[in-house]
Amino acid sequence: MSYVVERPKLTLSERLYFPSILKGLSITFGHLFRFVTGKGKVTMSYPEEKWDDSLPAHYRGAPTLVTDEQERERCVACQLCEFICPPRAITIIPEEIPSDNKFAKVEKRPKAFEIDMIRCIYCGMCEEVCPEQAIFLRKDYAITGTTRAEMVHDKKRLYELGGVREGLVNKWNPLK
């Protein structure tokens, strides 16, 4: 079956070309005028102006480790995040917590916890899979470095970025 596509009937002013050209010129000049007078501005000059304040609460920035209110590292080195991580950015070396430690009953903690931020794709699966709610994606997005080694976040840096998180998981609280 064949279709006949009707050509739109053009009015005289449309066929003359010039009125529509003038209309187009007025539209572009309107944009230029609004921009020059400062009303049409939609861009941000990045390093000077940042959108940090308007980031949503669920923003997926750099993954970080957190400690709880007793300064215990929440990570128990179960390595679930290491297994789930799609680009394999996470490397964990677990160790046993010595028996004289206050938190000896937790049994395990990471000896080394490294996230390669060159590999990380900010998918947030590590946060989702963590049974201890120890790893969180924070709002830092400008992770830069001049060497590859600098881009690997070690345990110290991860805790620095993550800070303290209160509440949520209380099962290891010694007072309970």
Place this chain on the structure above:
Amino acid sequence: MDWFFIISSGVKIAVITFGIILPLVALSSLAERKVSAFIQDRIGPNRVGIPMTLLGAKKDIAFFGLVQPLADGLKFILKEDFTPKHVRKFYFWLAPALVLVPALLTVGVIPFGSTMQLFGEQIPLVIADLNIGPLFVFAISSLGVYGIVLAGWASNSKYPFLGGVRSSSQMISYEIALGLSVIPVLMIFGELNLGSIVQFQDKNGWLLLPLWGDGLSLQRWLLLVPLVISFIVFTISIFAETNRMPFDLPECETELVAGYHTEYSSMKFALFFLGEYAAMIVGSGLIVTLFLGGWSIPFGDKIGLGYEAAQNTWWVGLLHLGCFLTKVVAFIFFFMWVRWTLPRFRFDQLMRLGWVFFFEIALFNVFLTALILMFVK
């Protein structure tokens, strides 16, 4: 030939080429990016300034990106000048020069200002005061197409070739309209010396603004009809002549990669770029000279800022130069404004517009002007 004439001509060539045209080219390449940015609600280049951090200061002076053209030029010089194996070397090297040289040559007959008084002599602010001004411009500027065609052909690759072919056919179609549309203007002036044409307009009102002197006659107001037509046809033909949007079919980056300069890099590409902008500046200078009174100030003759005043006081000459440059810059802005408004024509539309409409309109216009000149005094 006296020595004063030779030296003053040399100085004029140096000042106009290196003091006016090339800086204008550089600034219009920045202005193009800025205007395009503003029209698209962006900011445009605003970072490149004076790199004070290199000299040990805390902050760079950004200066609204005004140093951007210098950075662009530096980039062009430092990039690898790559000549592909498959090109015809001689013509490949010749083509960029053939684009830039005609564009700069035509500057010679454009009057940049009225006259300047220096060392007790009158120096007209035009490099060569030829009696065949517009003809010289048409003759030389149409040579520019050889550069493009040669570039397309010598590149020995399909997209540049298509660009070159398109360029030649486009140039042939629009050269006719360009030449014919300027005939009514020359009929009114009765001469071809651009300097005298501007002096006439200075005294008797611009062609498109006949508000003083003899311009207040019925004949001049009736002549506005053919003049507006020939202004529009001439302007559009200049757009086609300089390969600007909406007639940039030789370049046409969405269809032909980069058209005729696909195979060019570094400074050879920069020469094409310079040539295009220089042609644009000369084109707008020609339009301004023929239709919008060149260097003359509106009502200048009546308020004592006309040609006679420039012969006696030196600053009036400078004022005229400034007036001409203002008009040219305004027209360059118009070029950019149109570029970022209109999409490119399809090739058959371009041909139809050139041969079926502009050719006939310009021809008809010649007769209309003749009739008005004959019957209305």
